[in-house]
Amino acid sequence: MSGRILNGDFVSFFEDQKSKRKSSNSENWRMALNYFKSFAGEKVLFPQINETFCEEFADYLLSAPGIGRTGREISINTAVSYFAKFKATLKEAYK
Secondary structure: OHHHHHEEEEHHHHHHHHHHHOOOOHHHHHHHHHHOOOHHOOOOEEOOOOHHHHHHHHHHHOOOOOOOOOOOOHHHHHHHHHHHHHHHHHHHHHH
């Protein structure tokens, strides 16, 4: 990882990854990012992300209050999908 990314803002990087998605999947990326921000805030530096952080985010998704249109909790499948977007972003940052 370059120095810029290593100490950079993960939320900004996640936003960049989301903006690259123009398909029908883009709404899923948007909501994954919204849930991440709801969990962690508007700024998270890469060094803050460790295994515990990732596990806590996964747990949050499984119990988070709904922030979408309906306001109801998300399903397990949706939580898994959102977490997959988070993992894909981490993998891209690692590259």
